Amino acid sequence: MTELSSPFLTTLEERGFIHQCSDLEAVDALASKGELIAYVGYDCTASSLHVGSLISIMMLHWLQTTGAGRPIVLLGGGTTRVGDPSGRDETRKILTLDQIEANKAGIQKVFDRFLKFGEGAKEGTTVDNAEWLAPLNYIDFLRDVGRHFSVNRMMTMDSAKLRLDREQELSFIEFNYMLLQAYDYVELARRQGCNLQMGGSDQWGNIVTGMDLGRRMGTHQLFALTCPLLTTASGAKMGKTASGAVWLNEDQLSAYEYWQYWRNTEDADVVRFLKLFTTLPMKRINELATLKGAEINEAKKVLATEATRLIHGEEKASQAENAAQKTFEAGVHADDLPSVSISTAELAKGLGVLNAFVQAGLVKSNGDARRQIKGGALKVNDTAVTDDSQILSDSDITEDGVIKLSFGKKRHVLMRPQ
């Protein structure tokens, strides 16, 4: 491997961020001079990003904090209207413009946690590619950009090949995604002097295509840098919890649950994740890496708290840690657990357990609740529910003034009478 000298690339390298790079030496040189202007694109397919996007966000973060250059966050308000076929068997469903706008607003929020935005030379900017993609004229685009693309080559690229090989539909609109992303890179090069595009390894093809287009259209030299895609040591795709994806926005996944997600990391992944998802110094991580067996749990707690602190802040992170400590280790009720409120009047009348668990959002229906009771999964105030006709009333309120509902060993909700 090339000898790296810039703080930026040495950091990425030792923390396991680098998957492929078009020219490590050149990027290293630019980083050393603080002249990198790097972007990562995020499509607006949901109202929040999830942990899968976190690696690339961290790359932008390191870019800025190591002084290597200026980060650009590209929100794909334009490309989302088209849909990226990379790594997908099926066509993404077409979103309405309103949905895309709403998603964009949701996604944007998370970046303030990781990047400093502003006018300064090293401060970040956010752009929306709809700005230049939406007004494009089809004929002009074909003449200026389309002529540089070989269909023969496009069909051999992974994003298209996967579909073709499996004889899955690849619509023309998706086939064009590659052109648009390539064009984005050229636009950013021209508008902002952008010289590096980063992303997940599945974006390699799209990024390189953009570099190539830049060369043909006469921009300065462009570079590509990708990070590995996230999988757990046992091979599962990352980013799933009982309740769905691991969202970064708090309105979609509470800080408590986010903390729990990281706390439940597999042993074999802890060190790797500490490097990728926290900003702890390597020295500290290497210390944690020496832990063995059950001690690894300490490292997991550090991981959980650090990762949570990065996106939800110090206070939320320690609250989550605290709640977990009380719940799992001290075995006492924690006020910081997720909670739902219930009217005192309703409780006075008597509330069926099934209904209670549904209201708490721990099970999805009464039938589900019944099945879980049979399986011994539901607990009220830490006592297993055995009778599905059990009624909760005032007498179930603990000294802490709540009723604790548990689903399995890990998911708890406090019901607060109000």
Next chain:
RNA sequence: GGAGGAGUGCCCGAGUGGCUAAAGGGGGCGGACUGUAAAUCCGCUGGCUAUGCCUACGUUGGUUCGAAUCCAACCUCCUCCA
């Protein structure tokens, strides 16, 4: 445009008149074991005012005591031909 084939639960996939809320697998969830881990084993994996009722096998109608299964039309996808 012509000929043939296919559409089943979160996904894959069996089922070709009643015994089918639908085999099997995957995924997911829960339990046991542990360390809030992994691996393993076991259970669950439409809804409800629940010994019954409702919704479900692309859509809409029809045949029948009874349909995912038969018929018709429509929609979507695939293959071959032009």
